[in-house]
Amino acid sequence: MSEPxxxxxxxxxxxxxxxxxxxxxxxxVANAAERLEKAGFRQVAExxxxxxxAGGKYVLRGGAIIAWYVPEGAPAHAPFRIVGxxxxxxxxxxxxxxxSGAHGWRQVAVEIYxxxxxxxxxxxxxxxxxxxxxxxxxxxxxxxxxxLLRVPQLAIHLDRSVNADGLKLDKQRHTQPVWGxxxxxxxxxxxAFLEETAGLPSGEVTGWDLMVxxxxxxxxxxxxxxxxxxxxxxxxxxxHAGTAALAAAAGRGSGLSRIPVLAAFDHEENxxxxxxxxxxxxxxxxxxxxxxARGGSYEDRxxxxxGSVCLSSDTGxxxxxxxxxxxxxxxxxRVDGGPLLKVNVNNRYATDGSGRSVFAAACEKAGxxxxxxxxxxxxxxxxxxxxxxxxxxxxxxxxxxxxxxxxHSARELCGANDPFLLANALVAFxxx
Numbered sequence: 129m130s131e132p133x134x135x136x137x138x139x140x141x142x143x144x145x146x147x148x149x150x151x152x153x154x155x156x157v158a159n160a161a162e163r164l165e166k167a168g169f170r171q172v173a174e175x176x177x178x179x180x181x182a183g184g185k186y187v188l189r190g191g192a193i194i195a196w197y198v199p200e201g202a203p204a205h206a207p208f209r210i211v212g213x214x215x216x217x218x219x220x221x222x223x224x225x226x227x228s229g230a231h232g233w234r235q236v237a238v239e240i241y242x243x244x245x246x247x248x249x250x251x252x253x254x255x256x257x258x259x260x261x262x263x264x265x266x267x268x269x270x271x272x273x274x275x276l277l278r279v280p281q282l283a284i285h286l287d288r289s290v291n292a293d294g295l296k297l298d299k300q301r302h303t304q305p306v307w308g309x310x311x312x313x314x315x316x317x318x319x320a321f322l323e324e325t326a327g328l329p330s331g332e333v334t335g336w337d338l339m340v341x342x343x344x345x346x347x348x349x350x351x352x353x354x355x356x357x358x359x360x361x362x363x364x365x366x367x368h369a370g371t372a373a374l375a376a377a378a379g380r381g382s383g384l385s386r387i388p389v390l391a392a393f394d395h396e397e398n399x400x401x402x403x404x405x406x407x408x409x410x411x412x413x414x415x416x417x418x419x420x421a422r423g424g425s426y427e428d429r430x431x432x433x434x435g436s437v438c439l440s441s442d443t444g445x446x447x448x449x450x451x452x453x454x455x456x457x458x459x460x461x462r463v464d465g466g467p468l469l470k471v472n473v474n475n476r477y478a479t480d481g482s483g484r485s486v487f488a489a490a491c492e493k494a495g496x497x498x499x500x501x502x503x504x505x506x507x508x509x510x511x512x513x514x515x516x517x518x519x520x521x522x523x524x525x526x527x528x529x530x531x532x533x534x535x536h537s538a539r540e541l542c543g544a545n546d547p548f549l550l551a552n553a554l555v556a557f558x559x560x
Contacts, residue, residue, distance in 0.1 A: 139548040141267050146368045148359045151257040151341035152226035153191025153215035153394045156423050160193050160371045167375035178421040184378050191394035191402035196415045197378040204424025209558050210389040213366035214494045218242030218536045222338035224246035226318045234308035244395030246297045248537040250281040261335030277305035278413035292557045293397030317545035318403030342538045361532055361540040366441035367392045373554035388558035390466050396513055412521050437486055438525040440514030444468040444501045456504045461531040464543030466497035467550045470527040483526035494550045494556035
């Protein structure tokens, strides 16, 4: 193995800025695109004809971004090296009729998205962000990044058994945040407030995709600041690392033998079945069009896909010191121990032995240690975009990630060095 890379706190500082600036998938892809633009990438529209020019390109669709770099002289059958990730996180999302309230409280009606740890959203200062759809068909991002809402917990005096019997939350009745006082609840109040915030005329907003977020910024934690606490690490940590790795790999230019790709999808937390999810046609369409734009045939497309590899990068579980018995007894991944290689023989993860070899080679080239993760047999694991990508596109896929605690909480916890180690492994993978 090469010498391990020296820890660059600048990478983790930048991750924390990325997390804070990306309260929604729409903000995350906008911020990733801005970073790629600075690295020389240019946006291409799906509705336009694509050309064969070399260089970095990307497409945006809602909360998803696909970006790739074509080296000078790359043949049509050149295989792809893909870093896959997802932009969404479990949270509370605003309903079509958002204005509600009772007993002198004004509230916002929300729906549960994905599988959040609901208790982590209680008694926390919350902002509101997302995408506004306007009357002329355009969209506008909005981010109220100040204490605006709160989901108040019931006082212990009114639930004396809560510590003995555990907190039990009804998803409909107990998760609706308050945002003001008053008995006169009027339809349109929340959207009118957001129109004013965004500097839009009254009645301009005709649709919305809005969600709440914790306004507490990411922070270093611990005696030696060796940990990072922050929101949406699952899975913006991987989106950030993949963006940085793609920009670095593109710096090699014609030295690349494969085409590096970043594929960051939306809707992973609820099954990936959407036009911007991993189970949709977006990635396959982009890769095929890249082949055909360079004069390739269906045979070239088949050759390119057959030689391609995807690293599906998502967070995984570090061993929890208070619940070590919930983990596999022979696999106890630690924070700052390097990225995880995630394995499940029932294909909840896509990794097999040949995939392990690919990831091991990338880590060896980068001088990065890695750890193996499998679930306790008595506790079936979740899944990722990995098996979906492998099955939909016939591309060899390997599931990896960074070990964290408090997954699906409003704030999660990782080692301060692991994001940097992951990014270095991804650079080595993309550079082949």
